[in-house]
Amino acid sequence: MLSRTADHLFWMARYMERAxxxxxxxxxxxxxxxxxxxxxxxxxxxxxxxxxxELTGSYAQRFKEVSAMHVMEFMVLDxxxxxxxxxxxxxxxxxxxxxxxxxxxxxxxxQNQTWLEFNRLLREGAFDRDxxxxxxWVKFRSHLSRGVTVGTMLQDxxxxxxxxxxxxxxxxxxxxxxxVKFHALAGEYFGAGNVKESQEVDFYHWSAILRSVSxxxxxxxxxxxxxxxxxxxxxxxxxxxxxxSLAACMNEVVAxxxxxxxxxxxxxxxxxxxxxxxxxxxxxxEILATGxxxxxxxxxxxxxxxxxxxxxxxxxxxxx
Amino acid sequence: xxxxxxxxxAAAQEVRRQYRVYERWLERQPPETMRSRxxxxxxxxxxxxxTFAVYGAKDEEGAGTERLIPFDLxxxxxxxxxxxxxxxxxxxxxxxxxxxxxDVYHDQxxxxxxxxxxxxxxxxxxxxxxxxxxxxxxxxxxxxSGIDIVRAGNADGSGSYYVLEDNLRxxxxxxxxxxxxxxxxxxxxxxFSMHRVAPVAHYPDLLLETLRAVAPAGVNEPxxxxxxxxxxxxxxxxxxxxxxxxxxxxxxGQDLFVKDxxxxxxxxxxxxRVDVVYRRVDDDxxxxxxxxxxxxxxxxxxxxxxxxxxxxxxxxxGTGIADDKSIYPYVPKMIDFYHGEKPILHNVPTYLxxxxxxxxxxxxxxxxxxxxxxxxxxxxxxxxxPAASRGEIxxxxxxxxxxxxxxxxxxxxxxxxxxxxxESGVAPRHIDLRPFVLSGKEVQMVPGGLxxxxxxxxxxxxxxxxxxxxxxxxxxxx
Numbered sequence: 001m002l003s004r005t006a007d008h009l010f011w012m013a014r015y016m017e018r019a020x021x022x023x024x025x026x027x028x029x030x031x032x033x034x035x036x037x038x039x040x041x042x043x044x045x046x047x048x049x050x051x052x053x054e055l056t057g058s059y060a061q062r063f064k065e066v067s068a069m070h071v072m073e074f075m076v077l078d079x080x081x082x083x084x085x086x087x088x089x090x091x092x093x094x095x096x097x098x099x100x101x102x103x104x105x106x107x108x109x110x111q112n113q114t115w116l117e118f119n120r121l122l123r124e125g126a127f128d129r130d131x132x133x134x135x136x137w138v139k140f141r142s143h144l145s146r147g148v149t150v151g152t153m154l155q156d157x158x159x160x161x162x163x164x165x166x167x168x169x170x171x172x173x174x175x176x177x178x179x180v181k182f183h184a185l186a187g188e189y190f191g192a193g194n195v196k197e198s199q200e201v202d203f204y205h206w207s208a209i210l211r212s213v214s215x216x217x218x219x220x221x222x223x224x225x226x227x228x229x230x231x232x233x234x235x236x237x238x239x240x241x242x243x244x245s246l247a248a249c250m251n252e253v254v255a256x257x258x259x260x261x262x263x264x265x266x267x268x269x270x271x272x273x274x275x276x277x278x279x280x281x282x283x284x285x286e287i288l289a290t291g292x293x294x295x296x297x298x299x300x301x302x303x304x305x306x307x308x309x310x311x312x313x314x315x316x317x318x319x320x
Numbered sequence: 321x322x323x324x325x326x327x328x329x330a331a332a333q334e335v336r337r338q339y340r341v342y343e344r345w346l347e348r349q350p351p352e353t354m355r356s357r358x359x360x361x362x363x364x365x366x367x368x369x370x371t372f373a374v375y376g377a378k379d380e381e382g383a384g385t386e387r388l389i390p391f392d393l394x395x396x397x398x399x400x401x402x403x404x405x406x407x408x409x410x411x412x413x414x415x416x417x418x419x420x421x422x423d424v425y426h427d428q429x430x431x432x433x434x435x436x437x438x439x440x441x442x443x444x445x446x447x448x449x450x451x452x453x454x455x456x457x458x459x460x461x462x463x464x465s466g467i468d469i470v471r472a473g474n475a476d477g478s479g480s481y482y483v484l485e486d487n488l489r490x491x492x493x494x495x496x497x498x499x500x501x502x503x504x505x506x507x508x509x510x511x512f513s514m515h516r517v518a519p520v521a522h523y524p525d526l527l528l529e530t531l532r533a534v535a536p537a538g539v540n541e542p543x544x545x546x547x548x549x550x551x552x553x554x555x556x557x558x559x560x561x562x563x564x565x566x567x568x569x570x571x572x573g574q575d576l577f578v579k580d581x582x583x584x585x586x587x588x589x590x591x592x593r594v595d596v597v598y599r600r601v602d603d604d605x606x607x608x609x610x611x612x613x614x615x616x617x618x619x620x621x622x623x624x625x626x627x628x629x630x631x632x633x634x635x636x637x638g639t640g641i642a643d644d645k646s647i648y649p650y651v652p653k654m655i656d657f658y659h660g661e662k663p664i665l666h667n668v669p670t671y672l673x674x675x676x677x678x679x680x681x682x683x684x685x686x687x688x689x690x691x692x693x694x695x696x697x698x699x700x701x702x703x704x705x706p707a708a709s710r711g712e713i714x715x716x717x718x719x720x721x722x723x724x725x726x727x728x729x730x731x732x733x734x735x736x737x738x739x740x741x742x743e744s745g746v747a748p749r750h751i752d753l754r755p756f757v758l759s760g761k762e763v764q765m766v767p768g769g770l771x772x773x774x775x776x777x778x779x780x781x782x783x784x785x786x787x788x789x790x791x792x793x794x795x796x797x798x
Binding site for chain 2: 003094098099100108113116157161262
């Protein structure tokens with residue numbers, strides 16, 4: 001397969017996954033902001049979201065104040081923000097269009113339809129009317145896109161590169177999501193003092209995180225216990241059976257990388273395998289002892305490095 | 321002025337034989353049904369993404385530069401016997417054109433015989449000296465030819481087909497021919513049980529067979545690719561469509577490189593050799609080392625590999641010498657020269673403005689003539705005399721006198737019309753036809769071609785970039 005074709009497939013999948021995760025992240029913040037809480041607390045949530053998406057600077061160029069309305073607008077509609085849902089869906093569709101010959105008709109039409117429909121929904125004011133339903137729509141278009149891919153495509157390189165894109169992006173996004181939340185409200189557990197007992201607030205915040213990764217019911221099923229931050233972290237980092245966990249994502253990345261391996265890719269495979277084993281044999285108490293933020297920062301660096309390696313070995317090398 | 325030849329009606333109440341069944345069916349269709357079918361077609365074309373790009377345009381949705389080509393619901397129907405003679409004419413014409421190109425780049429017999437003026441060929445900007453003496457597999461240059469044909473009415477009410485121009489470089493439109501048929505069968509399956517319409521869906525198979533047949537000597541399992549300028553090219557949909565239908569890679573210039581006398585593409589498993597390139601990139605952009613240095617669409621060193629016979633380009637470099645409008649008037653003589661036959665398909669009488677006598681006539685009759693740029697395409701840079709204002713004519717006169725050798729002129733043909741479903745209902749609109757002729761080991765084509773229709777009332781310009789639409793084209797099997 002052409003390297004350029006593989007590159008477009010990889011990025012098509014990444015952008016679609018990113019659109020979904022941006023929607024998930026916004027949704028959880030939006031839902032949380034509906035809870036009774038101080039204005040400070042709410043603003044902190046939105047700030048955290050920008051910082052973890054590495055968008056604080058570009059946001060500040062557009063808006064002075066951090067408010068729910070502006071952040072959501074910036075993350076959904078802003079053409080200049082490369083991580084906005086609009087930018088992601090457009091990029092996913094452009095990448096698909098560039099290689100539509102390598103996709104099944106259903107996969108291409110799903111991507112194309114998502115973009116056309118997205119524009120229609122915006123025109124009709126669906127987002128302003130009901131952000132929650134709108135985010136739900138984005139999630140389901142992503143489900144559909146993944147499903148039609150797995151359900152119709154030949155299981156060859158094209159599919160493997162799509163899968164690598166999906167899971168590399170998801171690993172990155174889940175790590176960011178965890179980081180932003182622990183960062184914003186878990187100071188009392190994993191860092192600074194300020195031990196203010198508030199079981200109730202905790203419950204709602206942690207369950208919101210779980211819901212954002214469709215993990216609420218999963219948590220109940222796995223732990224059959226009250227919601228504790230360290231268990232949430234364990235579920236989203238180490239559980240290989242939790243589909244959005246870092247461990248599950250890396251399992252998929254490694255499995256698909258092995259299927260496309262070529263003569264020059266052994267170092268990239270080694271690094272991917274090593275990252276996976278760290279998750280496979282890691283323990284949550286060790287991770288928390290090092291500090292969750294430090295751990296996730298390092299994880300994000302290693303995922304970024306993996307992306308560069310994959311591009312260099314198989315795709316169109318990223319510009320330095 | 322008398323009414324032009326209509327493809328459906330011989331007279332107000334008289335329906336031509338090939339349309340009898342269709343016309344009765346059409347009468348029974350309520351306008352709302354037709355309208356909803358048309359909306360359905362538009363919705364499907366948009367969803368499937370059958371669009372073409374308009375250079376420099378951007379719509380308010382930011383959806384960028386993609387437009388739909390309007391699709392008309394009423395088919396253009398050609399009787400089987402008319403097609404049989406047209407097919408024979410196309411075969412004759414395209415083989416003569418291929419012989420001509422080979423001749424021009426080798427012994428130049430036709431120039432020596434004084435049939436085509438030497439300076440007209442050798443001083444033509446479309447003549448590629450790089451191609452002199454280069455052998456190409458099977459001596460085929462124009463593997464894919466799009467021959468534009470129109471029908472014009474005669475004084476006695478009959479109609480005759482004329483070749484308007486030959487497109488031997490990178491003719492496009494075949495994907496619309498295929499998609500239009502698919503659409504018609506989806507919207508009106510019942511019509512296909514009422515008519516025996518010759519199928520066209522095997523075109524990609526014939527194309528692949530043609531391309532494989534012209535692989536460099538000694539290559540048994542050739543790797544064939546389609547070379548596209550990229551997704552912002554107006555025909556990008558067609559490039560992806562054809563690559564997908566043939567199951568071959570769609571490459572861009574950046575995917576190719578030359579090493580040790582061969583062309584390779586970059587793949588996820590390392591370099592892979594390429595043997596045949598169906599290129600949808602113009603000569604000028606193919607190789608920055610040989611042609612335009614600023615081109616990023618081609619592949620450095622491609623020409624050397626080509627001249628060494630290690631890769632086949634379809635179409636060959638330099639075919640433009642045979643479809644140039646200044647060469648067009650000599651095609652009937654070429655057919656006589658190479659085949660010793662009378663042309664089956666007629667040319668439109670053409671005045672060469674480079675010729676003093678012809679120029680004098682053209683300047684005196686500008687209001688009656690169509691004047692075209694020799695290398696023009698897409699309906700740009702032309703004057704349609706009868707439709708032009710006096711001011712426009714005078715403006716054009718200055719342009720023409722400044723560079724007469726850059727123009728040819730033809731009488732305004734009254735192009736035939738075909739009933740077309742427009743806002744006001746069913747009304748006649750002018751049409752043309754572009755059959756696609758494939759030359760490999762043998763000459764092959766699917767029945768019919770792409771019918772283009774000028775949707776504006778009275779307009780003769782069928783180009784999609786200027787508001788033209790398309791129709792499904794039926795050749796009836798008797």
